[in-house]
Amino acid sequence: MNIMKREDIWDRTGVLADFRQELDKLFGRSVLKHNGWKTSFEPEVDVVEEKDNVVVKADLPGVKKEELEVKVEGRLLTLKGERKEEKETKEKNYYASERFYGAFTRMIELPTDIKAEQVKAVCKDGVLTVTLPKTEGAKAKQVAVEVQ
Numbered sequence: 001m002n003i004m005k006r007e008d009i010w011d012r013t014g015v016l017a018d019f020r021q022e023l024d025k026l027f028g029r030s031v032l033k034h035n036g037w038k039t040s041f042e043p044e045v046d047v048v049e050e051k052d053n054v055v056v057k058a059d060l061p062g063v064k065k066e067e068l069e070v071k072v073e074g075r076l077l078t079l080k081g082e083r084k085e086e087k088e089t090k091e092k093n094y095y096a097s098e099r100f101y102g103a104f105t106r107m108i109e110l111p112t113d114i115k116a117e118q119v120k121a122v123c124k125d126g127v128l129t130v131t132l133p134k135t136e137g138a139k140a141k142q143v144a145v146e147v148q
Contacts (some may be wrong), residue, residue: 041083042098049111056108059065061126062070062086062099068131070121075110077130113137 043058060068062083069080085101113134121130 022078036041039084041102041104043104043106045079045108047108047111049078052134054110054112054114054134056128056130056132058106058128058130059126060123060128063123063126065123068121068123068128070119070128072114072116072119072132075113077108077132079106079108079128079130080104 030073030086043060045056045058048055050055056077058079060081060083063081067081069078071078071080080103082103083101113135115135118133119130121128123125123129
């Protein structure tokens with residue numbers, strides 16, 4: 001029996017990737033996944049807005065920090081990297097193969113303006129934590145309002 005690699009038509013580059021991201025925003029993630037089967041590696045993320053920061057945590061098991069690129073443009077955080085296969089063998093007699101390898105790009109729209117020059121990223125134990133300080137204008141301020 002031959003096992004063929006399934007290609008993801010929703011590749012993270014080009015017009016289709018933009019279209020998929022818009023659909024994901026509208027309907028929630030994994031709308032376009034086939035019967036719950038992933039077709040490529042896409043890191044799972046948590047985005048939390050704190051008082052002074054936006055914190056993004058991404059699960060990246062098996063990805064070395066040297067293989068990661070973190071970029072901020074306006075309110076868009078881009079995570080790029082590659083999850084490399086551990087070793088290449090000529091004969092692959094897998095009973096099951098559920099892990100994904102290869103290049104990935106994950107674009108995350110941030111909920112507020114941030115200070116791009118002060119962003120910090122730490123990768124530890126397979127989790128990337130990106131701390132993005134908010135701009136002064138983006139921080140919540142309490143103002144007393146006189147009721148008349």
